[in-house]
Amino acid sequence: MNGAKKNTRAVGSLKETEACIYLENKGYEILERNFQTKAAEIDIVAKTKDLAGTSILVFVEVKYRATDHYGEAVAAVTPVKQMKIRLAALQYLFQHDYPQDTTPIRFDVIGIDGQKITHIEEAF
Numbered sequence: 728m729n730g731a732k733k734n735t736r737a738v739g740s741l742k743e744t745e746a747c748i749y750l751e752n753k754g755y756e757i758l759e760r761n762f763q764t765k766a767a768e769i770d771i772v773a774k775t776k777d778l779a780g781t782s783i784l785v786f787v788e789v790k791y792r793a794t795d796h797y798g799e800a801v802a803a804v805t806p807v808k809q810m811k812i813r814l815a816a817l818q819y820l821f822q823h824d825y826p827q828d829t830t831p832i833r834f835d836v837i838g839i840d841g842q843k844i845t846h847i848e849e850a851f
Contacts (some may be wrong), residue, residue, distance in 0.1 A: 741772050743795035744789040746837045749844055753784065764818045772819060786816045788850075792837045794850045800838030801845055809834070809851045824830075 747757050750773055759772040771787035774849045788808070790800035797803075812834060836850040 731828055739789075739791065741795055742839050743789050743841065746787065746789045746844070747771060749837065749846070750787070753846075758784075759819075762815065764815045766818065767808070769812060769815050769819065775801040777831070783833050784820075784825065785833045785835055786812060786819070787835045787837055788812055789837045789839070793841065795840060799845070800840050801836050801847055801850070803838075804836050804850065 743760060747760065750771065751757060753775075755773040755775045757771060757773050760770065762769040762772055769786050770789040771785075773785045773787060775783050775785055777783055788804050790803045792798075792800040792803075816832060816834070817827060819825075820830060820832075828844040833849055834851050836845070836847045
């Protein structure tokens with residue numbers, strides 16, 4: 728692996744840690760990081776509760792941009808990426824024995840632009 732690739736992965740890992748801390752401060756429980764399937768990788772799998780107190784499994788995609796030269800980080804979660812994350816989420820449910828038809832789930836995106844964090848709940 729070349730130096731630029733290693734640096735990108737290291738920065739990505741740091742930003743995912745930052746996102747985990749952000750979520751934990753909001754009361755989320757982090758269940759897993761970097762869940763990988765053939766379809767995709769889910770950056771963070773977490774659990775939270777809705778207003779009624781029902782547990783929700785949350786699949787979180789984290790995107791980082793040092794500058795806005797290429798647009799905001801959250802815009803990088805394309806429809807193709809969303810489809811891959813959905814497929815990976817189904818695999819997660821299956822591997823962890825969650826009933827696919829009754830487990831409340833949600834897909835969130837956390838964009839980190841420089842030092843600014845944007846959290847979009849139910850992003851897709």
